Amino acid sequence: MTVTKLPKLSKAQFDSLGRELDDLRQRVIDDLGEADRKYIYDVVKVQRTLEVMGRGLLFAGFFPPAWVLGVTALSVSKILDNMEIGHNVMHGQYDWMRDPALNSKMFDWDTVAPAENWKHSHNYIHHTYTNILGKDRDIGYGILRMDEGQKWNPYYLGNPVYAFLLMAFFQWGVMLHDMETERLISGEKKWSETKAVRQRMWQKGVKQTLKDYVLFPALTGPMFLTTLAGNATANLVRNVWAFSIIFCGHFPSGVQTFTEEETANESRGEWYYRQMLGSANITGGPLFHIMSGNLSHQIEHHLFPDIPARRYPQIAPEVRAICEKYGLPYNTGGFSKQLASVFTKIVRLALPDSFWGRPSGPPAGTVGKGRAMRAA
Amino acid sequence: MLTTGLRFLEALATPHGVDRYLELIHPMLTVRELRGEVTSVHRTTRDTVTLTIRPTRRWQGFTAGQFVRVSVDIDGVRRTRCYSPATSQHRDGHFELTVKAHESGLVSRWLHANARPGLVLGLSQAEGEFTLPADRPDKILLISGGSGITPVLSMLRTLSDEDYQGTVTFLHYAYTEADVPCLEQLRDLAADKLVLAYTDAAGGDLEGFFDETHLRKAAPWFAEAQTYLCGPPGLMKGVRDVFADLGVSDRLHTEDFAPTPITVDAADATGDVTFARSHRTAPNSGATLLEQAEAAGLKPEHGCRMGICFSCTRVKTEGCVRDVRNGALSTDPDDEIQLCVSVPVGDVAIDL
Ligand SMILES: Cc1cc2nc3c(=O)[nH]c(=O)nc-3n(C[C@H](O)[C@H](O)[C@H](O)COP(=O)(O)OP(=O)(O)OC[C@H]3O[C@@H](n4cnc5c(N)ncnc54)[C@H](O)[C@@H]3O)c2cc1C
Ligand code: FES
Numbered sequence: 001m002t003v004t005k006l007p008k009l010s011k012a013q014f015d016s017l018g019r020e021l022d023d024l025r026q027r028v029i030d031d032l033g034e035a036d037r038k039y040i041y042d043v044v045k046v047q048r049t050l051e052v053m054g055r056g057l058l059f060a061g062f063f064p065p066a067w068v069l070g071v072t073a074l075s076v077s078k079i080l081d082n083m084e085i086g087h088n089v090m091h092g093q094y095d096w097m098r099d100p101a102l103n104s105k106m107f108d109w110d111t112v113a114p115a116e117n118w119k120h121s122h123n124y125i126h127h128t129y130t131n132i133l134g135k136d137r138d139i140g141y142g143i144l145r146m147d148e149g150q151k152w153n154p155y156y157l158g159n160p161v162y163a164f165l166l167m168a169f170f171q172w173g174v175m176l177h178d179m180e181t182e183r184l185i186s187g188e189k190k191w192s193e194t195k196a197v198r199q200r201m202w203q204k205g206v207k208q209t210l211k212d213y214v215l216f217p218a219l220t221g222p223m224f225l226t227t228l229a230g231n232a233t234a235n236l237v238r239n240v241w242a243f244s245i246i247f248c249g250h251f252p253s254g255v256q257t258f259t260e261e262e263t264a265n266e267s268r269g270e271w272y273y274r275q276m277l278g279s280a281n282i283t284g285g286p287l288f289h290i291m292s293g294n295l296s297h298q299i300e301h302h303l304f305p306d307i308p309a310r311r312y313p314q315i316a317p318e319v320r321a322i323c324e325k326y327g328l329p330y331n332t333g334g335f336s337k338q339l340a341s342v343f344t345k346i347v348r349l350a351l352p353d354s355f356w357g358r359p360s361g362p363p364a365g366t367v368g369k370g371r372a373m374r375a376a
Numbered sequence: 377m378l379t380t381g382l383r384f385l386e387a388l389a390t391p392h393g394v395d396r397y398l399e400l401i402h403p404m405l406t407v408r409e410l411r412g413e414v415t416s417v418h419r420t421t422r423d424t425v426t427l428t429i430r431p432t433r434r435w436q437g438f439t440a441g442q443f444v445r446v447s448v449d450i451d452g453v454r455r456t457r458c459y460s461p462a463t464s465q466h467r468d469g470h471f472e473l474t475v476k477a478h479e480s481g482l483v484s485r486w487l488h489a490n491a492r493p494g495l496v497l498g499l500s501q502a503e504g505e506f507t508l509p510a511d512r513p514d515k516i517l518l519i520s521g522g523s524g525i526t527p528v529l530s531m532l533r534t535l536s537d538e539d540y541q542g543t544v545t546f547l548h549y550a551y552t553e554a555d556v557p558c559l560e561q562l563r564d565l566a567a568d569k570l571v572l573a574y575t576d577a578a579g580g581d582l583e584g585f586f587d588e589t590h591l592r593k594a595a596p597w598f599a600e601a602q603t604y605l606c607g608p609p610g611l612m613k614g615v616r617d618v619f620a621d622l623g624v625s626d627r628l629h630t631e632d633f634a635p636t637p638i639t640v641d642a643a644d645a646t647g648d649v650t651f652a653r654s655h656r657t658a659p660n661s662g663a664t665l666l667e668q669a670e671a672a673g674l675k676p677e678h679g680c681r682m683g684i685c686f687s688c689t690r691v692k693t694e695g696c697v698r699d700v701r702n703g704a705l706s707t708d709p710d711d712e713i714q715l716c717v718s719v720p721v722g723d724v725a726i727d728l
Pocket of ligand 2 (some may be wrong): 678717
């Protein structure tokens with residue numbers, strides 16, 4: 001465990017931290033309106049236009065530049081659909097608009113992971129129990145060792161390989177994540193309890209596969225194979241991008257993890273505190289922020305998962321100032337720096353901590369029950 | 377044929393659906409969603425606006441007296457209100473709404489100020505039981521006041537299109553002559569059937585508020601007729617009382633436009649909580665709706681219990697709730713609320 005000392009706040013400080021952040025949230029909520037609606041509809045319009053263009057260009061896929069352009073447009077469309085639109089809409093960020101087309105209960109995204117399953121594991125489990133070892137199942141997605149608090153065993157020698165596979169097949173990984181395999185293996189959950197989840201996976205998986213790998217290729221007739229390859233490439237590009245952004249959100253060095261004991265009976269202020277210390281931002285320009293679904297503002301997102309993402313860059317300076325005021329770190333860095341830090345961690349944690357000259361096993365008191373990763 | 381084609385298109389457009397692409401070309405191109413385009417706008421009185429609406433192909437028509445739910449986006453938020461078509465049910469392809477701008481009303485004032493040809497509105501299919509029997513009664517009395525004119529005007533126009541041979545009287549209450557919407561048209565349509573009563577001015581067929589004398593003058597045959605009534609609360613009460621006194625309440629059919637106002641203090645735990653789907657009602661304990669639902673033996677879906685995950689979102693069909701985080705009130709019917717951070721203010725019904 002990176003033994004940076006956690007800045008401890010007094011109860012009064014926690015309370016005033018909670019109040020300041022509640023205030024900030026309220027100010028944004030009071031200001032929501034037409035501009036936010038227009039923004040998300042503009043993004044939707046760009047995404048759908050790119051999608052139609054991309055699919056259209058693949059009809060001319062025999063001509064390499066058309067194929068490359070088509071795949072690029074389709075990749076960007078899928079990234080926008082999943083990140084700036086899907087992820088954020090499904091968080092309820094636009095529920096205040098009362099528009100069924102952009103409502104968290106109704107929306108589904110262009111990936112094989114069914115909205116319904118994902119919302120449970122992401123919105124509830126991950127966002128409520130962020131970075132609590134044993135509770136936040138996003139730590140390593142149940143297959144990777146991403147924290148010293150996860151006890152090493154030989155299975156983890158494959159950490160870099162698993163990470164590479166997860167990156168390439170990320171949409172399937174996210175889909176299977178909701179099966180909670182590690183809880184099935186440990187016996188915490190029965191196979192029969194996964195029935196609804198499995199049914200949704202099957203239905204969504206079939207529809208998505210049919211669309212990308214049968215119908216659209218067939219429509220292009222003799223170009224069947226090039227279209228299929230194009231669609232597969234677009235899915236791959238989206239997978240690699242989404243994986244990279246998401247892993248930069250919680251796993252660069254300096255991001256804190258917590259134990260169940262530490263976080264029992266948290267106050268609002270303490271909850272905010274954990275969200276801030278458990279997340280990391282990525283710096284970049286406006287286009288980068290949009291393409292990352294504004295998850296480049298992971299800190300702001302974890303504080304206020306339900307306010308429209310376009311507001312995160314706007315409030316970031318204020319959040320940062322609050323961090324400074326309370327002496328809390330505000331973890332941010334360039335994309336390559338954060339990504340390098342994540343990959344270093346993946347490789348480092350493949351080997352036992354003793355290899356790196358650290359005491360093996362987690363420091364006392366950091367291992368909760370029902371750990372995210374049991375021997376796989 | 378069409379459905380196979382549509383199904384194929386839906387398979388290509390999955391998971392978003394064909395409408396989400398078509399609407400980007402033009403909002404009226406939708407194949408599944410019902411919408412309506414405003415084709416013309418008239419302002420026949422100071423505070424009303426009359427909109428002619430051409431619905432999309434899904435429209436199944438309406439029966440005189442019914443209403444449609446109209447949705448508009450105001451400052452980013454979709455607002456839905458009920459409006460009764462005022463035209464004859466026999467005119468295909470379009471219908472008219474007359475909306476009265478309420479002084480502090482959100483949607484009605486917005487429509488009054490902003491409606492213009494080309495505006496696209498969200499629509500529902502027509503609903504409501506306030507209709508004439510298919511077997512038309514021999515004598516029909518239509519009573520309305522203010523904006524309540526719309527459903528009964530539709531009845532009058534429908535009867536006229538049907539060349540109705542029975543007796544009908546159209547008794548309408550307005551402040552002054554200038555406040556009667558579509559007056560010219562009314563006169564052309566049925567000058568002999570029209571009885572206008574002005575509450576704040578002379579010059580009408582009748583003067584002042586509704587009473588038994590008005591009733592006897594306008595329709596001496598009321599006891600053999602079926603009466604259809606729609607208007608402001610004062611008029612509704614007046615008519616109901618007179619009909620009750622005369623023992624003919626069973627011949628009176630009514631439609632209320634105005635919602636019951638919220639009179640309770642937001643901080644008091646009063647009223648009853650109804651979980652409509654599970655047919656359970658319990659007195660409001662003042663706890664969050666999630667806790668109250670669980671106390672009533674229900675197991676609503678939920679996650680964080682702190683308002684961040686949106687697992688517990690449900691439709692509040694009636695009543696008002698307060699958000700415990702910031703005290704914001706939700707008063708609109710059919711508003712989506714998060715059960716874990718909402719407490720009821722007075723009577724509330726939840727679709728649960
Ligand atoms: C079945 C049905 C049919 C309707 N048909 C029509 C119609 O054809 N034409 C029409 O103009 N309206 C009609 N209404 C009323 C309409 O739905 C709205 O309630 C009205 O336009 C006010 O909405 P708002 O958003 O402007 O006011 P809101 O912002 O909802 O309300 C503002 C204030 O006005 C009060 N208020 C709301 N509605 C009324 C009302 N009707 N009378 C008096 N006070 C009110 C509220 O209590 C509140 O204090 C109908 C209502 C129903 C239920
Ligand atoms: S339970 Fe999570 S928002 Fe209500």
